[in-house]
Every structure is written in C-alpha cells, then in structure tokens.
Amino acid sequence: MISDPGTFTEFDRFPIPTARIDDDIRHPRVDEWTLGFERALTNDVRLSVTGIWREDKNFQGAVYPDARWAELTLSRS
DSSP states (O other), X not given: OOOOTTOOOOOOOOXXXXXXXXXXXXXXXXEEEEEEEEXXXXXXXXXXXXXXXXXXXXXXXXXXXXXXXXXXXXOOO
16 A cells, blocks of 8 residues: 555554563562682692572563464475
8 A cells, every 4th residue: 555655554553462560579689609618739739619509589571471372383495
C-alpha cells in the first residue's frame, strides 16, 4: 500500500506484554566464603591452596507469565 507523502499508515499492531513486579521482591545478594592456605616448602617454592564458595540469593530476571512458546523447524534451501 502506498500512501501520500507526509502521511502515515498503520499496517499492524502487536500487543506489548506488560511487566509486573512481585509484591514480595527482595534485594539480590551474594553470600561468599573464601579460605586460603599458604606454606613455604623451601626458600624458593611455596604451596598455596584457595577455595571460594558463592551462593546467589534473590536473583532477579524478566519473566513473561502469559507467554506461550511454539516449536519452529528451520530448513536450509
């Protein structure tokens, strides 16, 4: 469809999914423990061992609760 110059024509309209925020939202955080050990074996050699434990809490991300997914198969021509 060709319109007159300077005018706009609407071709299609898609509903925009609305995002909601949970009423019980909590601030995200990371709990972390670090443990290290170092020992001199000789004047020039050291042994070092370090461990880190991390746990993410209250991770936040976008979710579309009304989304519906359909399988799609693509083929090469």
